[in-house]
Each structure stands twice: as structure tokens, then as C-alpha cells.
Amino acid sequence: MTDKSWFETIFCCCNRRPVIRREIKLGCFGIGGAGKTFFLKVLKGEDPRDLLRTNGFSTIKMEYDESFQLTVYDVGGDKGIRGIWSNYYAEVHGIIYVIDYSTDETFLESLEAFDALKNHPHVLKKPIFLLLNNQNNREFDDVEISNETNIQPGQHKCVLFSHFNKYTGYLNNIKNATMTVEARTKKDKHEFQEQFGRFIDSISEHYVELSEGVKAAELALKIRQDAAKEQRRLMQMKVEHDALKADVAGLELRNPPPQPAAQPVHPDPPSDPKSASINLDESPPLSLASSTIPSDIIQSSPEEVTPRDPVPKISQTSTLPVSPQDSHAHIKMETPILRDNYFLPPKTPGRQYSRIQRIQNVLNGSRVVPK
Numbered sequence: 001m002t003d004k005s006w007f008e009t010i011f012c013c014c015n016r017r018p019v020i021r022r023e024i025k026l027g028c029f030g031i032g033g034a035g036k037t038f039f040l041k042v043l044k045g046e047d048p049r050d051l052l053r054t055n056g057f058s059t060i061k062m063e064y065d066e067s068f069q070l071t072v073y074d075v076g077g078d079k080g081i082r083g084i085w086s087n088y089y090a091e092v093h094g095i096i097y098v099i100d101y102s103t104d105e106t107f108l109e110s111l112e113a114f115d116a117l118k119n120h121p122h123v124l125k126k127p128i129f130l131l132l133n134n135q136n137n138r139e140f141d142d143v144e145i146s147n148e149t150n151i152q153p154g155q156h157k158c159v160l161f162s163h164f165n166k167y168t169g170y171l172n173n174i175k176n177a178t179m180t181v182e183a184r185t186k187k188d189k190h191e192f193q194e195q196f197g198r199f200i201d202s203i204s205e206h207y208v209e210l211s212e213g214v215k216a217a218e219l220a221l222k223i224r225q226d227a228a229k230e231q232r233r234l235m236q237m238k239v240e241h242d243a244l245k246a247d248v249a250g251l252e253l254r255n256p257p258p259q260p261a262a263q264p265v266h267p268d269p270p271s272d273p274k275s276a277s278i279n280l281d282e283s284p285p286l287s288l289a290s291s292t293i294p295s296d297i298i299q300s301s302p303e304e305v306t307p308r309d310p311v312p313k314i315s316q317t318s319t320l321p322v323s324p325q326d327s328h329a330h331i332k333m334e335t336p337i338l339r340d341n342y343f344l345p346p347k348t349p350g351r352q353y354s355r356i357q358r359i360q361n362v363l364n365g366s367r368v369v370p371k
């Protein structure tokens, strides 16, 4: 017994082959109001009335026959949007171009835009279907049109003309697209339908060659899109990073990091030490106990917990002068210091440093040497 997938089994049971259509991609161009969307709707078998201007582009899909499915990019034709036409040239197997023949102005404008299109490198060697649309029932000459469009032989796979003048036929009968384009062509036998059929035949004939260009363009487009996506992702990350940095800066401004405690400096005391007023609440009086603070207690004072430069040892016998750069030491010598709850009187000339004052100097890390 041969292995068959459920899909194959269903179709074998129904005695029908699954329909796998290959895709033909087409681009439909022409100046604004030329009738591109109108034509594509009629071709597909949809009601073409009450159309809106195509803003950007729209994609119209339709079944052509058993072998092919059509994907048509209907690109807006207003002057401001014509710049994007060339983005589609490489990605399509063939070009539909609608020439608006309603007035001399629209005809000239259509020819100008067509001239740029037909000479584009991605349009050369591709089949072109030229549809002449004329809503004013103007007379025109095929030879004249052929001369005006100035198409050189061999530049394109084929160039097929057709007329779509003042199309009014059976609009009320068009309700929905139930038939393939080919089936409708056989039924209606309109000239534009038959010419369009020849255009698709030409694409089918060169399908492999044309598809290579289309696939290469699709790959290039995907690479461009991925690169653009990556670029957008990086930009987004940068924006988020900058926002985070700004947040952190804002937080730091509101809550600055803890700075080393500033040394309290008191104003110059009165010259007579006896008249110095002492706030008993804030600073306890100098006591015998405080003047004999054991060194281990001093070491564990809160001031010492804060990391800082190693405290230099003070030698009683040192004769080093006070450095002029050591401004801290200078200030501390000249002012009374209220520190760690011990009041230190200002230094008076000739007076020996008390033990407490030496301890205080050690705590301040100053290099004051008693005279």
C-alpha cells in the first residue's frame, strides 16, 4: 500500500487534481484618474462604480485560468505619488499602462509619464499592455498613438495596445468575480479582454526568465526591509537608553549621593576664653571622663566608620611646621571646635595642647604639630 497524505486522498477520492496556480505579478500605472482601478475592477468582474482615488497603492488578486493567479499592484497616479512607481518595476512580470486620451493635456501628461517608465532598466525586456482610455469618445488613430509612444522594436518582450473607450457595457450585470478572467473573456469577447489574454500568454511564455528577475528583486527588497527593521530597532533602543539615562540623572538630582560630612567650623570665639558662651544642651561640658577617653573608644566613633584617608600619627616630638596648603589644619587651629560632643577651646599662644585636643586632631586627620 502506498503512503498518501490526507490531502492527496481527498482529491483522489473526488477524482480531481488539486489546482496549484503559479503567480503572475503585474504593476498597473498611469496618471491620476486615467481609469486604472476602473479597468482592473471590470477585468476581475467587480462593480467598478463609486471608486475612490487610489492613495498609495492597492493589491488586487484574481484567478486568471487553471494555471495562473494574477496579483496586480494598482499604484496611484497623482503627480505627488509617481515617484514610487519605480519601486514596483523590478518586482513584476509585466506592466499595464493606462493612457488617458480624454483631453490633449491628459494625453500629453500620460505620454510623458510613460516615456520615463518604458525606458527604466527594470521595465526594459518586460511585456507591456497599453490601455487607451477615453471617456470623451474622442477619435484616435492607432498609428498616431504608436508614433507618439515612441516604442523602439526589441526594447520590450511585447507591447500590446487596446482601447477601453467610454466603457459602459453591462455594468449592472457585474456583481461579483466568480469566473476566471479567461472564462469571462471567452464569454464576453471584448477586444481589451482578448488583448489582455495575449499579454498574459507572452508572460507565460517567458515566465521562468521573468520570474528570476522578480525573485531577485523580492530578495533584495526583503534584505532592504530587514535592514530598515534592524535600523528602526536600534533607533528604538537608543531612544529608550537615552530616556533611561535622563531618568537616572533626574533621580540623582533629587537624591544626591551622600557626601563626606563637612567639618563644622565655628566663628571666631571671643578673645577672653572665660566669656565664651557654651550651649550646654548641644555640647556637654568638658569632663575628666572625656579628657581621658580611651583610644579604643575613639577608634570606634562614628567618624571613623566613614572610609577616608589613613589618619596620620602625630608625634609629640615632631618639629614639622604646619603646611600652608593644609588649610583645614589652619582653620582648626584658629577656631574652637565642637566635635563629637566635646568642646575644644581655641588655642592660646604658648599653651600646651591638651590630650583631648590631640585626639581631636587625630580625628580630623590634620597634621598639626604643637609648638
Ligand SMILES: Nc1nc2c(ncn2[C@@H]2O[C@H](COP(=O)(O)OP(=O)(O)OP(=O)(O)O)[C@@H](O)[C@H]2O)c(=O)[nH]1
Pocket (backbone or CB within 6 Å): 030, 031, 032, 033, 034, 035, 036, 037, 038, 039, 049, 050, 051, 052, 053, 054, 055, 075, 076, 077, 078, 133, 135, 164, 165, 166, 167, 168
Ligand atoms: N464609465 C466609465 N468611467 C470611467 C472609465 N474610466 C474611468 N472612469 C471614471 O473615472 C473615474 C476615475 O477612474 P479611476 O479608475 O479611479 O482612476 P485611476 O487611474 O485609478 O486614478 P487614481 O487612483 O487617482 O490613480 C472612475 O471613478 C470612473 O468614474 C471608463 O472606461 N468608463
Ligand SMILES: [Mg+2]
Pocket (backbone or CB within 6 Å): 036, 037, 038, 052, 053, 054, 074, 076
Ligand atoms: Mg485608482
